[in-house]
Amino acid sequence: MASKKRINAGIIGLGRAGQMHLKNLLTIPEINIVQVSDIFVDKLADQLNFMGITNQTRDYMDILNNPDIDTVFIFTSTDMHEEMVTAAANAGKNIFCEKPLSMSPDEQASLNVLKAVRDNNVKLQIGFNRRxxxxxxxxxxxxxxxxxxxxxxxxxxxxxxxxxxxxxxxxxxxxxxxxxxxxxxxxxxxxxxxxxxxxxxxxxxxxxxxxxxxxxxxxxxxxxxxxxxxxxxxxxxxxxxxxxxxxxxxxxxxxxxxxxxxxxxxxxxxxxxxxxxxxxxAFQQRYKPAYIAEMRKFVDSILNDAPLAATGKDVxxxxxxxxxxxxxxxxxxxxxxxxxxxx
Ligand SMILES: NC(=O)c1ccc[n+]([C@@H]2O[C@H](COP(=O)([O-])OP(=O)(O)OC[C@H]3O[C@@H](n4cnc5c(N)ncnc54)[C@H](O)[C@@H]3O)[C@@H](O)[C@H]2O)c1
Missing domain, CATH: 3.30.360.10 (Dihydrodipicolinate Reductase; domain 2)
Known part of the structure; x- marks a missing residue:
């Protein structure tokens, strides 16, 4: 992986999965965390400030509108994935999103999200960490x-x-x-x-x-x-x-x-x-090496065009x-x- 290039990241969703991913992302030197968002971010302010992450917002659109951010990590509950991945793609950001892409059993909902990703020519990796x-x-x-x-x-x-x-x-x-x-x-x-x-x-x-x-x-x-x-x-x-x-x-x-x-x-x-x-x-401990490895692959894909670890087709x-x-x-x-x- 190239060592000098970095990605400027926004993180959306800091619940069970998001807090775990955040700690893992902080170990990857190629990732610069610019801003984080959760509707309950105020409750996490002390913890985030302690980690040196002072740019916090309740409104995820602040991240999508932030020109300093090129890549977003979406760890919110699944009921927000469809809306957020589509908006992030339309904002021209590369995207990592936890699985699945939609709460809807109708796959057309997920396909529409994938079309927005394709049309905006951005990368999307899915959180199939076990791969x-x-x-x-x-x-x-x-x-x-x-x-x-x-x-x-x-x-x-x-x-x-x-x-x-x-x-x-x-x-x-x-x-x-x-x-x-x-x-x-x-x-x-x-x-x-x-x-x-x-x-x-x-x-x-x-x-x-x-x-x-x-x-x-x-x-x-x-x-x-x-x-x-x-x-x-x-x-x-x-x-x-x-x-x-x-x-x-x-x-x-x-x-x-x-x-x-x-x-x-x-x-x-x-x-x-x-x-x-x-x-x-539990998953946080068992798959820690996998969670870090999937993020390294995502970064490698953005910086060096390496293959994504898990794609829209996989989901x-x-x-x-x-x-x-x-x-x-x-x-x-x-x-x-x-x-x-x-x-
Ligand atoms: N790959 C894995 O091993 C793994 C493990 C656990 C969860 N997950 C996935 O991660 C996702 C989150 O699951 P979880 O267990 O962390 O759920 P959770 O409910 O603990 O966390 C979701 C977080 O999203 C935040 N959120 C919701 N709407 C938001 C909005 N509009 N703006 C900003 N933040 C918002 C909530 O406040 C909450 O903190 C799910 O899609 C789940 O399938 C994956």
């Missing part, structure tokens, strides 16, 4: 280079440590469109092939109150891929032992497997048990799989997924 995780990226590289022969089955276990607060779910979307969205993208990334069919079952085994949001906490999802392979996603919103994130790809010449990452490699063996440390507690494909999963749950039948993508 940049060193373990998962290594599996992907080895699958596509043929290390395990022809890939036949991908198995993804993805379990959160705690149910996301309901007020946040209302603004970022339910299990399939927010959480499993990562796994649909991971499955496609791991296989190097598009998802063509989805059969999903889901329920409320942890938090019956999710019925009020029409949401689920547990899902088992079968996939078929264009290359003839199969996949299985196993989701829960609550694993009492931590953030459970494992991937396995099985092929004609072997298997690749990534286990959980824990805080320590020390294991205790005694007369009764073998004990190892729990997985990292549309994941959204199609989520839509198919929802239809499958509603009908009890497998659903086809269209793999044609044109903007």
């Amino acid at each position: 940049s995780d060193p373990q998962f990226d290594s599996i992907h590289q080895q699958v596509v280079s043929g290390t395990i022969g022809t890939p036949q089955v991908v198995k993804i276990t993805s379990r959160d440590p705690e149910v996301t607060p309901h007020n946040i779910i209302k603004r970022i979307g339910g299990l399939l469109f927010d959480f499993t969205m990562h796994d649909f993208d991971m499955a496609r990334f791991m296989m190097g092939s598009d998802i063509t069919e989805v059969y999903a079952q889901a329920g409320r085994l942890v938090d019956p109150g999710l019925a009020e949001l029409n949401d689920y906490d547990t899902a088992i999802i079968n996939l078929k891929f264009a290359n003839g392979a199969f996949g299985l996603i196993d989701n829960s919103r609550r694993a009492v032992y931590g953030y459970d994130q494992r991937v396995e790809v099985f092929g004609s010449e072997g298997m690749l497997k990534a286990e959980n990452v824990s805080g320590s490699t020390v294991e205790l063996y005694n007369a009764d048990n073998e004990i190892k440390k729990n997985p990292k507690p 549309i494909m994941a959204q199609r799989a989520a839509n198919a999963a929802q239809k499958s749950i509603d009908t009890g039948l497998p659903q086809k997924v269209d793999t044609n993508f044109q903007l």
Whole structure:
């Protein structure tokens, strides 16, 4: 990555994801944080001033109208992504946005956002951070280079440590469109092939109150891929032992497997048990290297025209799989997924 060139950044949204990303962005020398915005920014003023970020605003348009800013990072709740990415593209800014691009299950809403990005000739990277995780990226590289022969089955276990607060779910979307969205993208990334069919079952085994949001906490999802392979996603919103994130790809010449990452490699063996440390507690800790790596790739794309880590097409494909999963749950039948993508 070039060391002298820098990008001048504005950051919008400083909730759970935004505060985490901000700390990570501060570690990247090529990023100069010019201004930040959140509707509740006043509550964070002391913390931000301590970090040396004194230019704070409640109105995100201040960032889009700021001529000193060339790149915006959008970490707001999903209900604002459509409006904000479109406005940022029209303001000529390069954009990093958390997934997904819209709360609407109608993909046309996301496609319209992508058209604004295309028409304004700006870059857009989507926050599919797991693609940049060193373990998962290594599996992907080895699958596509043929290390395990022809890939036949991908198995993804993805379990959160705690149910996301309901007020946040209302603004970022339910299990399939927010959480499993990562796994649909991971499955496609791991296989190097598009998802063509989805059969999903889901329920409320942890938090019956999710019925009020029409949401689920547990899902088992079968996939078929264009290359003839199969996949299985196993989701829960609550694993009492931590953030459970494992991937396995099985092929004609072997298997690749990534286990959980824990805080320590020390294991205790005694007369009764073998004990190892729990997985990292939550996304902020587990994927820290991935969050930093995805931002470095984004910067490299802006400064040196390197490929983006995750594109608009990737988010549309994941959204199609989520839509198919929802239809499958509603009908009890497998659903086809269209793999044609044109903007
Ligand atoms: N990639 C990942 O691993 C990951 C992890 C968590 C969340 N996310 C995504 O990040 C996004 C945010 O999720 P979260 O959990 O941080 O939600 P959150 O509710 O904790 O934070 C959202 C923030 O956006 C702010 N906001 C809302 N409207 C705004 C506006 N008009 N102007 C300025 N600020 C505004 C809110 O005040 C809040 O601070 C979602 O899209 C979610 O899917 C991604």
